[in-house]
Amino acid sequence: MNKKDLYVYPAIFDxxxxxxxxxxxxxxxxxxxFTEGKGLAKAMAMARECLELALFNEDDVDERYPASDxxxxxxxxxxxxxxxxxADMLEAKRIVKPAWVKKNTRIPxxxxxxGEQAGINFSQLLIExxxxxxxxSDY
Numbered sequence: 001m002n003k004k005d006l007y008v009y010p011a012i013f014d015x016x017x018x019x020x021x022x023x024x025x026x027x028x029x030x031x032x033x034f035t036e037g038k039g040l041a042k043a044m045a046m047a048r049e050c051l052e053l054a055l056f057n058e059d060d061v062d063e064r065y066p067a068s069d070x071x072x073x074x075x076x077x078x079x080x081x082x083x084x085x086x087a088d089m090l091e092a093k094r095i096v097k098p099a100w101v102k103k104n105t106r107i108p109x110x111x112x113x114x115g116e117q118a119g120i121n122f123s124q125l126l127i128e129x130x131x132x133x134x135x136x137s138d139y
Contacts, residue, residue: 012080013043025043027054027085044085
């Protein structure tokens with residue numbers, strides 16, 4: 001797994017098919033990733049968030065999505081604004097909240113009673129046991 005803290009990709013900001021000053025933002029190097037924003041500042045903020053979310057759970061980002069030369073993208077998109085967008089993965093990790101799920105399980109009553117008497121947090125114990133078995137996760 002090759003994870004970095006920062007990635008930069010060229011993005012195309014295009015308002016030619018929208019209401020004036022409403023930009024559609026696409027990333028030529030990352031298929032299916034797009035967003036929009038009313039006004040350039042909002043479009044740039046949305047582009048960053050979109051890029052961070054698109055890359056959040058990806059491994060080997062540089063190998064899977066090599067960044068194109070921005071001048072080539074500009075030449076292919078005359079009349080459109082082409083700019084770099086930064087993805088700060090540490091910031092994304094701080095903001096993204098992992099989903100927690102409730103898992104009901106059955107254990108012998110004697111073990112449950114002994115665990116409660118010992119003040120054991122059963123949820124924490126299950127997390128620790130799964131981490132031991134599966135390896136610690138970044139969540």
